[in-house]
Amino acid sequence: xxxxxxxxxxxxxxxxxxxxxxxxxxxxxxxxxxxxxxxxxxxxxxxxxxxxxxxxxxxxxxxxxxxxxxxxxxxxxxxxxxxxxxxxxxxxxxxxxxxxxxxxxxxxxxxxxxxxxxxxxxxxxxxxxxxxxxxxxxxxxxxxxxxxxxxxxxxxxxxxxxxxxxxxxxxxxxxxxxxxxxxxxxxxxxxxxxxxxxxxxxxxxxxxxxxxxxxxxxxxxxxxxxxxxxxxxxxxxxxxxxxxxxxxxxxxxxxxxxxxxxxxxxxxxxxxxxxxxxxxxxxxxxxxxxxxxxxxxxxxxxxxxxxxxxxxxxxxxxxxxxxxxxxxxxxxxxxxxxxxxxxxxxxxxxxxxxxxxxxxxxxxxxxxxxxxxxxxxxxxxxxxxxxxxxxxxxxxxxxxxxxxxxxxxxxxxxxxxxxxxxxxxx
Numbered sequence: 489x490x491x492x493x494x495x496x497x498x499x500x501x502x503x504x505x506x507x508x509x510x511x512x513x514x515x516x517x518x519x520x521x522x523x524x525x526x527x528x529x530x531x532x533x534x535x536x537x538x539x540x541x542x543x544x545x546x547x548x549x550x551x552x553x554x555x556x557x558x559x560x561x562x563x564x565x566x567x568x569x570x571x572x573x574x575x576x577x578x579x580x581x582x583x584x585x586x587x588x589x590x591x592x593x594x595x596x597x598x599x600x601x602x603x604x605x606x607x608x609x610x611x612x613x614x615x616x617x618x619x620x621x622x623x624x625x626x627x628x629x630x631x632x633x634x635x636x637x638x639x640x641x642x643x644x645x646x647x648x649x650x651x652x653x654x655x656x657x658x659x660x661x662x663x664x665x666x667x668x669x670x671x672x673x674x675x676x677x678x679x680x681x682x683x684x685x686x687x688x689x690x691x692x693x694x695x696x697x698x699x700x701x702x703x704x705x706x707x708x709x710x711x712x713x714x715x716x717x718x719x720x721x722x723x724x725x726x727x728x729x730x731x732x733x734x735x736x737x738x739x740x741x742x743x744x745x746x747x748x749x750x751x752x753x754x755x756x757x758x759x760x761x762x763x764x765x766x767x768x769x770x771x772x773x774x775x776x777x778x779x780x781x782x783x784x785x786x787x788x789x790x791x792x793x794x795x796x797x798x799x800x801x802x803x804x805x806x807x808x809x810x811x812x813x814x815x816x817x818x819x820x821x822x823x824x825x826x827x828x829x830x831x832x833x834x835x836x837x838x839x840x841x842x843x844x845x846x847x848x849x850x851x852x853x854x855x856x857x858x859x860x861x862x863x864x865x866x867x868x869x870x871x872x873x874x875x876x877x878x879x880x881x882x883x884x885x886x887x888x889x890x891x892x893x894x895x896x897x898x899x900x901x902x903x904x905x906x907x908x909x910x911x912x913x914x
Contacts, residue, residue, distance in 0.1 A: 491524065491525045491526025491527065491535070491550050492524075492525060492526075492550075493522050493523070493524050493525075493543060493546045493547055493550065494522065494523040494524075494525055495521060495522060495543075496513060496515050496519070496520075496522070496523055497512065497513060497515060497516045497517065497521050497540070498510045498511065498512060498513060498516070499511060499513050519537075520537035520538060520539050520540075521538070521539060521540040521543075522537065522538040522539075522540075522542065522543050522546045523535050523536075523537050523538075523546075524536050524537075524538065524546040524547075524549050524550045526550060526553055526554075528564060528654070534564065534565060534566075536549060536565060556657070563611050563654060563656055563657050564611070564653070564654045564655050565611075566655075568609045568611045568612060569609065570609065570610050570611075570655065571606060571607050571608060571609060571610065572601075572602075572605045572606055572608050572609075572610055572613070572646070573597075573602050573606035573607065574610075575610045575646065575649075575650060575655070576597055576601075576602075576646045577594075579646055579649050580593065580594050580597075587780050587781045587784070589748075591736060591737070591781070593642055596638065596639050596642055597639075597642055597643075600631065600639050601621065601639060601642065604620065604621050604624050605617060605621060605643070610647075610650050610655050610656065611655055611656060613650075613656060613660050614660055615660040615663035615665050615666050617660065618643070618660050618661050618663070618666045619665065619666055619667075621640075621643065622636070622640065622666070622667060622668075622669060625639060625640070625669060626669065633669055633670060633671045634671045636669035637668065637669045637670075637671060640661070640668055640669055643661060644659065644661040644662075647659045647660065647661055675877055676843050676847075676874055676875065676877075676878070677835075677843075678843040678844045678846070678847035678878065679840055679841075679843070679844045681844075683818060683820065684703050686818035686819070687699060687814045687815060687817075687818045687820070688700070689817075689818075690813070690814035690815075690817035690818055691810060691811075691814045692810065693769065694770055694793075694796065695793070695806070695810055696762075696766075697762045697763060697765070697766035697792075697793075698712055698793060698838075699841060700758065700762035701727070701759055701762070701763065702838055702841030702842065702845070703841040703844045703848075704756050704758060704762075704845065705727045705729075705753040705755065705756075705759060705845065705862075706753060706841075706842050706845035706846065706862055706863050707727075707729050707753070707842075708732065708745070708746065708838075708839070708842065708864075709803065709837070709838040710732035710733050710734055710746075710803075711729050711731070711732045711745055712793065712838070713732070713733040713791075713793060713800065713801045713803070713806075714731045714732040714733040714742060714789075714791070715729075715791065715792045715793065716731070716772070716789035716790050716791050716792065717767075717772045717789075717790040717791075717792065718789065718790070719731075720792075721755070722760055722763075722764070724755075725754065725755045725756075725757075725760065726752050726753070726754065726755050727752065727753045727754075727755045727759075728750070729750060729751050729752070729753060729864065730744070730745070731743065731744060731789070732744070732745050732746070733777070733800060733801075735803065736780075736781055736782055737782065739778070740800060740802070741777055741779065741780060741781060741782060741784060742777045742778070742779050742780075742789065743779070743780050745864055746864065747864065747866050749864060749866075751861065751862070751864045754862070763792065766792065767792065770793075770794070772790040772791060772792055772794075773790065773791055773794045773798055773799075774788050774789070774790050774791075775788065775789060775790075775791045775799065775800050776788040777800070807837070808830075811833075811837075811838065812830040812833055815830075815833055815836050816830060820833070821836060842863065843875075845862075845863070846859055846863060846871070846874075846875050846878070847875070847878045849862070850875060850878045850879050851878070856868050856871050856872050856875075856876075856879070859875070
């Protein structure tokens, strides 16, 4: 037996003759009589109370607890007293990720998960409840497949922690009948070089160099906006991507790059020259912003790219007043309507420069692992999923390799030759 059943109405004490005898306690006749008690896997005593006449039921409950422990299916009884929302918020407070990441994660749970699952006891979760959540996400306007996958991953992480805390025996998100939201199949179509140059030509002189950095080193838009003087190593021909400008609840902040990881990218001579020319025409400006959150400590960096008024480049202003007009001038989107508004240009955002960068490296035979490192992806598998269709065909690489060998043997001016029969006497 995993524990024992205590009778709280009676106790045993020595009688006048020294023999043990049962006597009534002060609680006799009041409250629940039996208390089934055991020590859980965490070393803490746990239990459940039963009324008079149900001692057999208390023993049966203890026996079930022992069986669950033996099978590895034990869950803490208090799991039925804690709701998903209560547990998730406690879990959020204990996470070691950045405050900005915790805020975004909490926002997704608050908007999309709590209305569906928030009031359910954590110990009552079954695969059917996760299937209901997936269906609700797929039917919700404004929640795309990729965003739904992020939300699903959030819920899976919360419930994995609940399993570790013995509040659940297994994670229902991992059940075979639960279908993870799938991202919409969409192949990246990178810009051609003439499209990159056309957009660059249409931008004002202050921002042309952004295109060279984006297409030549692969940083994200926020990382370009947050590029500072200290991150450029002209002598070592390296670009250090160590920060970005992000907007947290509408407030701009400096932060580490996406995923909290800094990285380095080779600095091509063309991009280095472009940066030097830009810095000669537009001197870097000291910009002070909070770090990580609007309440974070103030930090100052000399930014390479600034607005005409001398402040930081605001994403909304840049995209609407600089980037979209350049896209229209390059023929990538339609001209503005009569009200001066441009069509949506999601596939032609500054992220298109990263796609161009990746495609250029892969077309020259660079490995997925290296491309992943330069772009700051968390896993080369992610890079492979996005860009596999842009990789050189292995047959093309084989042809190039053999042609290179033949050129070294026969010389560049000699093409393939037909073998000649030996002459007489040889």
